[in-house]
Amino acid sequence: MATIKDVAKRAGVGVGTVSRVIAGSGPVSADATNRVRRAIAELRFRPSHAARALPKGQSQTIGVFVPLVHGAFYTPILHAIYATLREHGLHMVVDFGRTLETERQDALAGAEFLTDRGCDGLLIMATALKRADIEHIAQLQPKFALLNRSVPQFRANCFGPDHQAAGAAAGRALCAAGHRRVAVIEGPARSSDNRLRIRGFLEALSECGIDPDSVPREQGDFSPESGRAAAEALFARGRNFTALFCANDEMAIGALAAARQAGLAVPQDLSVMGYDGIDLAALTVPPLTTVVIPWRQIATHALHHLLNLCYGMNLPVPPDVPAQVLYRESVARIA
Amino acid sequence: MATIKDVAKRAGVGVGTVSRVIAGSGPVSADATNRVRRAIAELRFRPSHAARALPKGQSQTIGVFVPLVHGAFYTPILHAIYATLREHGLHMVVDFGRTLETERQDALAGAEFLTDRGCDGLLIMATALKRADIEHIAQLQPKFALLNRSVPQFRANCFGPDHQAAGAAAGRALCAAGHRRVAVIEGPARSSDNRLRIRGFLEALSECGIDPDSVPREQGDFSPESGRAAAEALFARGRNFTALFCANDEMAIGALAAARQAGLAVPQDLSVMGYDGIDLAALTVPPLTTVVIPWRQIATHALHHLLNLCYGMNLPVPPDVPAQVLYRESVARIA
DNA sequence: GACCAAAATGGAACCGTTTCCAGTGTAAGA
DNA sequence: TCTTACACTGGAAACGGTTCCATTTTGGTC
Numbered sequence: 001m002a003t004i005k006d007v008a009k010r011a012g013v014g015v016g017t018v019s020r021v022i023a024g025s026g027p028v029s030a031d032a033t034n035r036v037r038r039a040i041a042e043l044r045f046r047p048s049h050a051a052r053a054l055p056k057g058q059s060q061t062i063g064v065f066v067p068l069v070h071g072a073f074y075t076p077i078l079h080a081i082y083a084t085l086r087e088h089g090l091h092m093v094v095d096f097g098r099t100l101e102t103e104r105q106d107a108l109a110g111a112e113f114l115t116d117r118g119c120d121g122l123l124i125m126a127t128a129l130k131r132a133d134i135e136h137i138a139q140l141q142p143k144f145a146l147l148n149r150s151v152p153q154f155r156a157n158c159f160g161p162d163h164q165a166a167g168a169a170a171g172r173a174l175c176a177a178g179h180r181r182v183a184v185i186e187g188p189a190r191s192s193d194n195r196l197r198i199r200g201f202l203e204a205l206s207e208c209g210i211d212p213d214s215v216p217r218e219q220g221d222f223s224p225e226s227g228r229a230a231a232e233a234l235f236a237r238g239r240n241f242t243a244l245f246c247a248n249d250e251m252a253i254g255a256l257a258a259a260r261q262a263g264l265a266v267p268q269d270l271s272v273m274g275y276d277g278i279d280l281a282a283l284t285v286p287p288l289t290t291v292v293i294p295w296r297q298i299a300t301h302a303l304h305h306l307l308n309l310c311y312g313m314n315l316p317v318p319p320d321v322p323a324q325v326l327y328r329e330s331v332a333r334i335a
Numbered sequence: 336m337a338t339i340k341d342v343a344k345r346a347g348v349g350v351g352t353v354s355r356v357i358a359g360s361g362p363v364s365a366d367a368t369n370r371v372r373r374a375i376a377e378l379r380f381r382p383s384h385a386a387r388a389l390p391k392g393q394s395q396t397i398g399v400f401v402p403l404v405h406g407a408f409y410t411p412i413l414h415a416i417y418a419t420l421r422e423h424g425l426h427m428v429v430d431f432g433r434t435l436e437t438e439r440q441d442a443l444a445g446a447e448f449l450t451d452r453g454c455d456g457l458l459i460m461a462t463a464l465k466r467a468d469i470e471h472i473a474q475l476q477p478k479f480a481l482l483n484r485s486v487p488q489f490r491a492n493c494f495g496p497d498h499q500a501a502g503a504a505a506g507r508a509l510c511a512a513g514h515r516r517v518a519v520i521e522g523p524a525r526s527s528d529n530r531l532r533i534r535g536f537l538e539a540l541s542e543c544g545i546d547p548d549s550v551p552r553e554q555g556d557f558s559p560e561s562g563r564a565a566a567e568a569l570f571a572r573g574r575n576f577t578a579l580f581c582a583n584d585e586m587a588i589g590a591l592a593a594a595r596q597a598g599l600a601v602p603q604d605l606s607v608m609g610y611d612g613i614d615l616a617a618l619t620v621p622p623l624t625t626v627v628i629p630w631r632q633i634a635t636h637a638l639h640h641l642l643n644l645c646y647g648m649n650l651p652v653p654p655d656v657p658a659q660v661l662y663r664e665s666v667a668r669i670a
Numbered sequence: 671g672a673c674c675a676a677a678a679t680g681g682a683a684c685c686g687t688t689t690c691c692a693g694t695g696t697a698a699g700a
Numbered sequence: 701t702c703t704t705a706c707a708c709t710g711g712a713a714a715c716g717g718t719t720c721c722a723t724t725t726t727g728g729t730c
Contacts, residue, residue: 003716014680019718026719027677044474049451050388051716055685059385069414072615075405082404082431091448094429096417113426116384139379224618257618280407283559283592285620338686349710354688361689362707386686390715 002043011039022047053118061091062306063114065124067103069096071223072250072278074125077147080296081123084303088313093117097126100188100221104128108136115141121310123147123303127191145306147299148193159302159320160193161293166323167197170245170273170291171204173325178334179243179271183216185230185255187247191222194247197275201245216241220251227251231258239264242271242334249274249281249290256284256330267332277326287328294321337378346374357382388453396426397641398449400459402438404431406558407585407613409460412482415631416458419638423648428452432461435523435556439463443471450476456645458482458638462526480641482634483528494637494655495528496628501658502532505580505608505626506539508660513669514578514606518551520565520590522582526557529582532610536580551576555586562589570597577606577669584609584616584625591619591665602667612661622663629656 008015013032020026021036028036039045053059064081066074078094085092095113097106107126114122124137125147134151137144150158174182182205187194202212218233220226227246231254234244246252252274256266264270266286274281277292297320304315343350348367355361356371363371374380388394399416401409413429420427430448432441442461449457459472460482469486472479485493509517517540522529537547553568555561562581566589569579574597581587587609591601599605601621609616612627632655639650 004718005716008680015717016680016719017678020679023718027679029678032678046447046451048389048453048716050385050394050453051685052718053385053685054383054389054687054716055718057685069417070410072405072407075410079404079431083433086433096414098418098421112381116381118383118385224615228618253615253618256620257622260620280559280588280615283563283588285591285595287592339688340686343710350687351689351710352708355709358688362709364708367709383686386715387688388715389686389717390688392715 001048002045004045004047006043007036007039007045010043011035058120059091059118060089061093061117061119062303062310063111063117063119063122064092064094065097065107065110065114065122065126066094067097067100067107067126067128072280073222073248073276076279077125077295077299080299081303084300088307090307093119100128100191104130104133104190108133111137111140111144121145121306123306125149127193143306143309145302145309147302157305159298159305161295161298161320161323163193163196164200164203166275166291166293167200167202168204169200169323169325170197170275171201172208173289173327174243174245174271174273174331175205175208175210177243177271177331180210181241182210182243182245183218183234183241185218185220185227185234185244185246185251187220187222187251189219194222197247220247220254222248222250224250224254224257227254228258229254231255232262235262235264239270243273243331244270245273245275247275249276249278249288252288252290252330253280253284256286256288267330271331271334273331282328284330286330289328289331290326291323292326293323297321336383337380339380339382341378342371342374342380345378346370393455394426394453395424396428396452396454397638397645398446398452398454398457399427399429400432400442400445400449400457400461401429402432402435402441402461402463407615408557408583408611411614412460412630412634415634416638419635423642425642428454435463435526439465439468439525443468446472446475446479456480456641458641460484462528478641478644480637480644482637492640494633494640496630496633496655496658498528498531499535499538501610501626501628502535502537503539504535504658504660505532505610506536507543508624508662509578509580509606509608509666510540510543510545512578512606512666515545516576517545517578517580518553518569518576520553520555520562520569520579520581520586522555522557522586524554529557532582555582555589557583557585559585559589559592562586563593564589566590566593567597570599574599574605578608578666579605580608580610582610584611584613584623587623587625587665588615588619591621591623602665606666606669608666617663619665621665624663624666625661626658627661628658632656 004015004018008018020028095110097103122141122144127149146158148160186198206212218230220230259266274288274290277290281288281290301317304317307313339350339353343353355363430445432438457476457479462484466486481493483495521533541547553565555565594601609623609625612625616623616625636652639652642648
C-alpha cells in the first residue's frame, strides 16, 4: 500500500504539502495541488484510518449500541440515526447485543468496544443498564447519550418517551371502547421501560374502576414468538377478557397469530392493542391499533444532542411530541 | 488517558514488558506481570485501538456491508454473522446502504469505508453490483466474500442460493396444488437474484403447461408496503388468478394485507406464496407458505471462507442445503 | 530596486502502540 | 570455575499520518 511519503516523492513535494492537500488545511499552490492529486490517483493512495486517528485524537465516528441486531423495532431507529449521521458526513460504528437477557453486559462491553475503537461519542440504547453502569460509561467516554433509559444523575444525556403516560393512554383507550375485562402481555421485568408502560396502563384501568389485581398477565420477551406463547397461555387460563394489551407490537403480532389458531376473530371475539407503532403494524391482519411512540424522532434528537456535545454543533433538540393511540382495526368498541 | 509509557513507569518496567503482558507474547516474570497488571488497573489504562492497529497492520475486524439497516430480511443474516464473529473473538464493523435504489453506489462506498477502516476482510451483500464493481472491490481489498451475488471470475468468493432452482420449486408447488392461473409480484429488475427466481418460477410453470406470458406481473421493491401496493394493482386489473407468488416474504405480508382489504379470504379465495422463509412468515394470518432459503447457513459459510482467507483458519465450508418449500396455510389445494 | 507581508513549502517531532535486538542475570553442564 | 543456553528485560525503531515551525518564494508598494 502506498503511503503519504510515496505520494510526496512522486509529486516532488514534502509530506506536509500532501497532507494539506488531502485535508484542505492550509494554503497550497494550484500547481502543487495538481501534482499531488495526480500522484494520489496514480498510486491509488488511500490514507490509513489508524494512522490518521492517532495524532488527531478524533475519528469523525459515533459509536452506537443497540440491544438486538434483528427485529422490527430496533432497526428503524438505527436507520434514522444512520441517516442523520450521513447528513453530517460522519461515520457510524455499531455494536449489537446478543440477546435481551444479556443486554446489560453486552451494552457495557459494547461501550468499551466502541470507546476503544476511538469513537468520538456514544449513543447507547439499553434499558437494562443500572445507575452504576451508566457512571462507568460516563467515565469511559463522557460524551454519550442514552436512549430509552433515564437516570436523574445524567438527566441531560437521557432521551426517551414518557412510557407511563403512553401506557396510560392505552388503558384509557381500551376503557373508552367499553372494555372492562382486560388482559396484558408484558415484557421482561428487567426492562425498565416495560415496567413503566405497564404501570401506566394499570393505573389508567384503575381510574376507570377496574381492579388492576384482577388483570391476568403473562410475560414475554418482546419477540413475536413469545407473544404467541403468552397469548396461548392466557387463553389456556380461560378466556374471560375482551381485550388484550401487549407491551409491544411484535408480541401483538404473535398474539394475533395465536388468536387465529384458537379460532378467535379479531376484533369481534377479542380486541388486541399494541405498543410502539412499528411500520409492520399497519400490515397485520387485521391492522393493529397501537400506541405510536415517535421513536425515530426521539433517536434523532438524542443524536443531535450528542453531536452538539462532540463537535460543538448547534443542532436543534426540541421537546418530543407525545405518544398517541393510533386507531386501526384490531380493537372493537363494545357495549 | 493513560498510555503504555505511564503504565511502564508506574510498574517500574519498560514499555516492551507492558506490551508483552497485554498481548501475552514473549516471556515475562510473574513478578513483573503482577506489577504491570496492577498499574494497568490503577491507571485504568486502555490500549488505543488506532495506535495498536498501526504497527500491527491487522485489526481483528471484519467489515460487513448490508443493503438496508431495517427490515425483516437482512438483520437475521447480520445476526448470524455477528454471532459467528464473536465466537472467534473478532470484531465487526457494519456499513449500511440507504435505499435499495442506491444499493450499488452505497456498496461501493461501503467497501471503501470499511477498507479505510482497516478491516482485515470484507463481507459484502449486494445483488446490484456489476462485474467491474467487484473487480474494483477486489483491488481495494483482495480478502472479500460476496453474499447473494455470483460472478464467474470470482467464483470462489461468491456465496448464495440457487435462486433459479428455488423459484422453480415454488412454481412446481403451485402447479401441484392445482393452480393454473397464477400472478406474480416481483422485486426490482436491477436485482439479479430477483430475476433468477422469477425466471425459475416461470420456467416451472411453463413445464406444467402454463404460458409464462399470460402471467400477470407487478413490481415491488421488496418492502411490505410495496407488496401491498402491487397486490392492489393486480386486483385492480381484474382478479383472474387463484394463486399469487411473491418474490419475497415481506411483499407477501403486504399482499396478505391487501387481500384482506379487498375482502378476499386467504387461502380460500386466493393462495399466496412467499419466498425466503423469514421468521415472521410463521406468524402471519394465515401462516405463510414459502420457499425457505437457508440464509443464515449461507452467510455463515461465506464468513467461514473469509476467515480462512484472512486469518489462515480452517473453518468448514460445506455445500449449502437446497431451498425447500415450507407448506403452511396460505396456499390451498384446488380442484 | 529594495523592502515587506503573505503565501507556500519541507521536514522534524509527535501520536501510542508493537517488534526486534542487544544486553543482563541465572542455572545447568563441562 | 568457566561456558553455554535461556529466560527475561529495556529501549530504539517503525507504523503512517498531522501539525507546527523555520525557511523560501511570491507579489505588491514605495
